[in-house]
Amino acid sequence: MNRKCLVLVIAMAMPAFAQENARADAALTEILRRLDSLERENRELLQQVRELREQIHPTQAKQEQSLDENPDQNPPQPTLDERVAVNEARIADQAQTKVEAAQKFPISLNGMLLLNAFANSRADGTSGFGLPTGPARSGATVRQTLLGLDFHGPSLPGGGHVRGSLMMDFWGGFSEPGTNWLRIRRADLSLEWPNRTFSVGQDKPLISPYQPDSLAEVGIPPLAGAGNLWLWLPQARYEERVRLGTSSGLTGQIALLQTNEMYNTTPSEYTGTLAPARPALEGRVAFWHKFDDVRRFDLGSGFHTGQTHVAGKSVDSRIASLDWRVVPFSRLNITGTLYKGTNVAGLGALGNGFAATRYGNFEAVESSGGWAQASTTLTKRLTWNLFSGFENDHATYLPRNNLVRNFTYASNLAYRLSPNVIVSFEGLQLRGHTQSGLKSIHNRYDLALAYLF
Helix, strand or coil: CHHHHHHHHHHHHHHHHHHHHHHHHHHHHHHHHHHHHHHHHHHHHHHHHHHHHHHHCHHHHHHHHHHHHCHHHCCCCCCHHHHHHHHHHHHHHHCCCCCCCCCCCCEEEEEEEEEEEEEECCCCCCCCCCCCCCCCCEEEECCCCEEEEEEEEEEECCCEEEEEEEEEEEEEECCCCCCEEEEEEEEEEEEEECCEEEEEEEECCCCCCCCCCCCCCCCCCCCECCCECCCCEEEEEEEEEEECCCCEEEEEEEEEEECCHHHCCCCHHHHHHCCCCCEEEEEEEEEEEECCCCCEEEEEEEEEEEEEEECCEEEEEEEEEEEEEEEEECCEEEEEEEEEEECCHHHCCCCCCEEECCCCCEEECEEEEEEEEEEEECCCCEEEEEEEEEEEEECCCCCCCCEEEEEEEEEEEEEEEECCEEEEEEEEEEEEEECCCCEEEEEEEEEEEEEEC
16 A cells, blocks of 8 residues: 555656656756857957957057067066066156147157267278268267157057157257257158058158167167168158958059258269159058967068259159068068169268269169078077178269268167067178279277166
């Protein structure tokens, strides 16, 4: 009897247990559905936050994207103590009173306080480029200090934004302390979109996008007159960027610029007839490819066309260029430029743009030049740069005392005492040849201490 009762009780309880299990399954399904919904909402909110950050800080977002696409430009990661020191300095800086722009858009101050102690040997008939006080002089100077401003403007239709920058130094005026003038180096006002940029301002020639790394030659960039066409010129640029898949892309650029003809070595009888500035057109196309997050290369080719006006006549300027940047692995970066053409003095070369012939005509001087640098990170704090450049000018009627060939090579070690304090030592030798065959050797040694801000 007891067994029959037990069986009857179990039979009556089973439907209740089944119903309870069904309710539990339904509750679990509802919980999972709600979790999925919350996860979708969180993803949507995160995307909205990112879009808002990009609208508020478009320049910062672009810089982060640029660092992702150009891992070779990422600086060495500071240690924990260094990060703490920098954060403490930033907190103290935030406690100070800020200067607000009249148009309410953010402005940031940047630059470099640079002290150079140097020793220059006698040049024996040729002058050195980029020497703080000229040949056969030794001493110290802070006139290569840089002072810059970055401007962050409003958004533009189509997902664009406005930005600007201004970089100055104290290279103008005289070399004696207290007689230096503030000088504009580079300046630009840019309208930027994801795939194109239009900018106006003052910058290097479009066909010479890179330059060697040096704290010894800042007032005049390294290898000036030895393959680096450096002269900062007023110009308007347009750039179009096209991606070819996820790892490659093309960049097309065109620029209308104003040359500085005052660098031309002009015979005295024609000095008053030389037009000081002329318009010129430049273009450049570059291809880039990333093998992975570290290894990549960039290869560009450009052209320059313009004219020099002297004594009522025109002298053509035609230049072709090739530039590159190669990162075969994380610790090595190779950059450089080659060019060949005629009448290159208006871009910051030796100055042999044209020569006066015996019949009152003018001959464009043929010129070839270029430079290359290998930069390697020896440790997290120590970087070694090795670079060299040359310029070779040729024309039948050049004056015999004109410097027509220049070969320069240099090496420097840069050590980061902290993330924003660098000490560097550089040695350089310049070998010059005049049209008459006179040779000279110039040596320069420089110890630099830089504070970046």
